[in-house]
Amino acid sequence: YQRRVHGALPCHTAPDAAGGFSSSTEESTRSAMRHYEIILLIHPDQSEQVPAMLERYKGLITAGGGKVHRVEDWGRRQLAYQINKLNKAHYLCVNIEAEQAVMGELEHAFKFNDAVLRHLTVQKKKADTGPSSMMKTVEREEARKAQQAEYAANNN
Secondary structure, eight states: OOOOOTTSSOOOEEEOTTSSEEEHHHHHHHHOOEEEEEEEEEOGGGGGGHHHHHHHHHHHHHHTTOEEEEEEEEEEEEEEEEETTEEEEEEEEEEEEEOHHHHHHHHHHHHTOTTEEEEEEEEESSOOOSOOHHHHHHHHHHHHHHHHHHHHHHHO
């Protein structure tokens, strides 16, 4: 067993402009704009309030210097299992670019909003601006329903 003192571990501190020491990893996480994808499951009885909720969250993001890249409203969908004795929920997908402080505020807002049943935040490498595979499925379902309605109207 040999004990190494100098050069054993990389040091993450460096003198800053004021002559003090600050952690370089701390600075990079504090000011770094990162890309996130947020999936929200909203109580189905609160579907009418979804646009207002979205505007509130968008305002929170933009006020913190972030950007909203994509917002998708997937509508009411069947849940895989019951949550709070509910079988359906209103789904939202939001892709944003924000700092960690803004994400903390958003997470806090999600936790204390009774209408938000569940939320999932995933950090992404880059901004996704195109339609998601789920949105493509929703659009196909809507097109199929419209086609069935048109066919039923023509045959009656």
